[in-house]
Amino acid sequence: MSEKYPMQDVIVLIPGIMGSVLQKEGRDIWAISGQAIWNVISDRNSSLEALRVNQPDLSVSQIESYLERDPHALDEVGGGLRATKIMPDAHLIPGIWKIDGYSNVRNTILNHFDVTEGDLSDDRVANYFEFPYDWRLDNRIAAYRLKYLLEKRLYAWRVTTNASNAKFIFICHSMGGLVARYYLEVMQGWRESKRLITFGTPYRGSLNALDYLVNGFKKATLNFTDVVRTSTSIYQLLPNYQSVKQITSENSTDTRIVDLSIPNVDPARVNQAMDFHAQIADAVEKNKAGKLESGLFRVDPIVGSNQPTHQSGILENGTVKMATTVLEPRFARLFDGDGTVPLLSAMPPEQIDSVSAAFFAETHSSIQNNKQVLEHVIKLLEFSQLEREEFSNQKSVMSAIRLKVDDLYLPEEPIRIQASVNSSSPPPLQLQIKRADGSESKVIPFGTADNNWQEIILEGLKPGLYRIAVGTVERLEMFNPVHDFFEVAG
Numbered sequence: 001m002s003e004k005y006p007m008q009d010v011i012v013l014i015p016g017i018m019g020s021v022l023q024k025e026g027r028d029i030w031a032i033s034g035q036a037i038w039n040v041i042s043d044r045n046s047s048l049e050a051l052r053v054n055q056p057d058l059s060v061s062q063i064e065s066y067l068e069r070d071p072h073a074l075d076e077v078g079g080g081l082r083a084t085k086i087m088p089d090a091h092l093i094p095g096i097w098k099i100d101g102y103s104n105v106r107n108t109i110l111n112h113f114d115v116t117e118g119d120l121s122d123d124r125v126a127n128y129f130e131f132p133y134d135w136r137l138d139n140r141i142a143a144y145r146l147k148y149l150l151e152k153r154l155y156a157w158r159v160t161t162n163a164s165n166a167k168f169i170f171i172c173h174s175m176g177g178l179v180a181r182y183y184l185e186v187m188q189g190w191r192e193s194k195r196l197i198t199f200g201t202p203y204r205g206s207l208n209a210l211d212y213l214v215n216g217f218k219k220a221t222l223n224f225t226d227v228v229r230t231s232t233s234i235y236q237l238l239p240n241y242q243s244v245k246q247i248t249s250e251n252s253t254d255t256r257i258v259d260l261s262i263p264n265v266d267p268a269r270v271n272q273a274m275d276f277h278a279q280i281a282d283a284v285e286k287n288k289a290g291k292l293e294s295g296l297f298r299v300d301p302i303v304g305s306n307q308p309t310h311q312s313g314i315l316e317n318g319t320v321k322m323a324t325t326v327l328e329p330r331f332a333r334l335f336d337g338d339g340t341v342p343l344l345s346a347m348p349p350e351q352i353d354s355v356s357a358a359f360f361a362e363t364h365s366s367i368q369n370n371k372q373v374l375e376h377v378i379k380l381l382e383f384s385q386l387e388r389e390e391f392s393n394q395k396s397v398m399s400a401i402r403l404k405v406d407d408l409y410l411p412e413e414p415i416r417i418q419a420s421v422n423s424s425s426p427p428p429l430q431l432q433i434k435r436a437d438g439s440e441s442k443v444i445p446f447g448t449a450d451n452n453w454q455e456i457i458l459e460g461l462k463p464g465l466y467r468i469a470v471g472t473v474e475r476l477e478m479f480n481p482v483h484d485f486f487e488v489a490g
Contacts, residue, residue: 004114016174020132083132143182168193177201185283204345205239207310235273304338306361340364415458436465463490
């Protein structure tokens with residue numbers, strides 16, 4: 001076994017929304033994995049009801065006051081729920097959010113780098129930590145807790161190892177990047193940090209959040225709408241740019257969500273969410289000169305691409321429908337993303353003109369487990385340990401397989417999976433499908449569908465969680481496989 005690469009800095013892994021286990025009085029409330037998904041979220045009288053947030057949003061001064069009392073005092077805000085660890089494996093709420101776990105990221109770091117694994121529940125000196133947080137609450141709460149719990153670990157690492165120049169390196173998926181971003185910019189955490197690496201972070205929001213708030217989520221007897229609408233974090237995932245076309249009998253206008261009256265969307269909470277993003281934007285501008293002078297901090301966005309992605313909403317006659325039209329004329333042709341986060345939203349606004357991102361054709365739920373993405377992260381971390389960082393990390397892997405698949409299929413419902421290739425001579429595609437428990441696996445060729453999409457319809461699958469990979473029939477290196485997973489309800 002080769003020697004591990006040295007790591008003097010402190011690495012912090014932060015998951016996305018719904019990516020942390022939540023417990024109440026030692027009992028798992030949110031710890032869904034694999035085939036247990038349907039039974040747990042259908043138990044509306046216990047776990048589902050406990051996830052509702054019944055406390056009003058807090059001001060920054062109130063958050064600070066809670067932390068002065070006790071690091072866990074903020075658990076009261078979330079109804080006594082406490083985030084205890086990161087979800088290691090696949091988890092989802094069908095139609096809402098799904099993430100293929102964080103074990104691969106963790107193992108990649110631990111196997112390749114010489115790090116000491118730590119735990120925020122004790123005082124061991126370490127330089128690799130995972131930061132679970134209550135993903136239902138205001139992201140500012142998580143950011144303040146991040147500062148409270150982690151900065152003392154950084155100082156302890158510096159003193160114990162004589163690594164006086166050690167800094168934080170944050171690796172974040174999805175909304176976890178917004179938690180780190182608030183800490184880094186608004187709370188000046190960049191001064192103690194070297195890097196922010198993000199997988200599919202919605203820096204400018206996601207239209208899916210608007211869809212959930214307006215139209216709710218209900219499939220069969222499962223109704224998760226109340227939980228979504230009480231979560232401050234969902235509001236902070238709303239797009240903060242021109243993203244809605246309002247159509248009236250007189251005209252149509254492209255505008256921002258904050259300037260509209262939209263059914264089932266609380267305007268006061270929208271204003272609070274937009275203030276969250278405005279605070280970050282103002283801090284980025286104020287910190288610019290200091291960061292340029294130090295030359296030590298950088299942001300490395302990793303962006304999923306080539307997947308069908310909502311780009312805007314159409315508000316007409318009191319209803320909102322999702323659309324793939326980009327309303328900002330300058331970016332009208334950049335209409336894809338990772339299936340959840342639009343391409344442009346996955347890059348910090350201040351970096352859009354420089355395009356300092358790495359692009360991978362992968363879905364939002366699986367981008368953090370993509371082999372090429374993890375190889376890219378390894379190189380970013382290796383280079384971060386050099387004294388001089390005169391290098392370019394603008395790696396671009398633009399394969400073009402696109403994938404459409406639902407999160408959940410009901411019993412006896414046909415399972416329709418579609419894929420396409422953005423190529424003048426699209427190759428035939430095939431689907432590899434296997435049960436998450438490894439009991440079944442097979443490869444199936446796609447058939448032809450309309451509009452250049454290839455299609456497979458599956459019937460008779462047993463209840464459970466299934467992982468899928470879509471690739472070309474022949475080995476063509478220019479087209480990288482795309483991955484996802486779904487559940488068949490029992």
